[in-house]
Amino acid sequence: MAQENIQEKLLSKSKNSQLETFGKTLTFFCIAIIVFVVAMIFFFVAKKGLSTFFVDKINPFSFFFGTSWQPTELGPDGKPMVGALPMITGSLIVTILSAILATPFAIGAAVFMTEISPNRGAKILQPVIELLVGIPSVVYGFIGLTVVVPTIRNIFGGTGFGILSGVFVLFVMILPTVTSMTVDAMKAVPSHYKEASLGLGATRWQTIYRVLLRAAMPGILTAVVFGMARAFGEALAIQMVVGNAAIMPTGLTSPAATLTSVLTQGIGNTIMGTVQNNVLWSLALILLLMSLVFNIGMRTIAKKGSL
Template identity: 90%
Template sequence: MENTKIQEKLLSKSKNSRLEKFGRGITFVCISLIVFVVAMIFFFVAQKGLSTFFVDKINPFKFLFGTTWNPSELGPDGKPMVGALPMITGSLVVTILSALLATPFAIGAAIFMTEISPKRGAKILQPVIELLVGIPSVVYGFVGLAVVVPAIRSTFGGTGFGILSGVFVLFVMILPTVTSMTVDSMKAVPRHYKEASLGLGATRWQTISRVLLRAAMPGILTAVVFGMARAFGEALAIQMVVGNAAIMPKSLTTPASTLTSVLTQGIGNTIMGTVQNNVLWSLALILLAMSLVFNIVMRLIAKRGQF
């Protein structure tokens, strides 16, 4: 009898069912709003960025592969000299080198926190990682100016400003992010993988290197790509140490520039609708496209790791 009453309550159009419909409606509205905002961002940046090619009639090939950046002066063809290759190269080099430098440290810290000394790692390394994540970018920039730039100047000569300074600053910035995601990937490996390896006579290091790391490799690669995405879009800290010279980088110790450094430095000094402003929006469009590429790569890696 009681079971029948319970079934009738569950099947009846009660207050709970109305709340469920209301909750689904609120969820749908929130998701639709997020999709709309993202679509508008893409539309706005694309509209402004493509004006360089469709309104100002600048050759896309010369924009992407030109090496001279001086929008206020005209070149031999009568068009502004807006070669973006130096900034694209600087952004890619800084991002790749910082990711290559951070990955071994992140994997080592993750192994220590999950397999070597989980208790000590949770007490010491975890608070340090959380602290590094919460430090503002401007603080990293000031530390780079006060510590990294003078150290590189005294070691390698030159001004100290350049790609190498940016690599060290971004290395510290993305290290906690890559480490945290790597730790989560290591913890997500089924425990019976480790037990089976040890049961077959493998040592602890053989189990870590040949079983656990291989099983967690999709998650680790996702962490690295996520760190690269953050490094590629970092603006303030890298602007303070890279030198902001819009020229092709000749070495790691000479001043250079990135897409974000040129954007933050010039966007407030141009008039909306002018060529000088439109080319900056084109750089922003490149940044947005690269962020989309990073997201697609992360999804492909994660999808491959499911099989």
């Protein structure tokens, strides 16, 4: 009897193994839900976005390279004039310029917080960065509307609304994100890199520039791409300062439009299923694909850095 009881205990599942099985099942279920939701989002947006080309018979070439955005008016071909090139150009310009402007400041702040004065950086700069991350987009847009736009109007003339105003607002918005990720990349550099450089007679600045920054470069590039992804998808703040003129930008101070600003303005004023509504979904599909491109870029850079 004793041997049979011992055999039954060995063959029966323990409480820990049952909990482990339950945990694995729950984890798989949660992951499956996430994958399903993401797949449905892609399917829904793609279905609505592609209706512009397969249902409404809009020429893809005229959509992506056309410069006239007037969905309620018909062009020479009898189709609505829905050239999305001005919005695509405006989104790319404000994203690239804001990233170029934010990168030196982010690297400088990260070097100060990790190498120059870590204690003071942790006490002063870290709370400031965390505060900037938590500020809502509408607050940034309101500050840009009341401070940035009048300043640019007084310096450069014009209305003050345009790409330059959007660049400054997005620069402030993505700066804390890029800075935080750059700090993490700098801290992830092994300490013996620095010790070896200093041991060979290099100065502190030579070590920072030639060793630490180069070793952290994959992480820094990932931070920049992540900041660009956020800038490209920002809607409310950029809508308040860019001018919302769906025309090809002729200068940094001229009013322009982005994909997100046109979407937020027009999606509530169209009827579901119409051409005017479908072309907005096509703009949303472009945004979704660009987000995918940014994510692939970040994963590629991180993978190369790990090697």
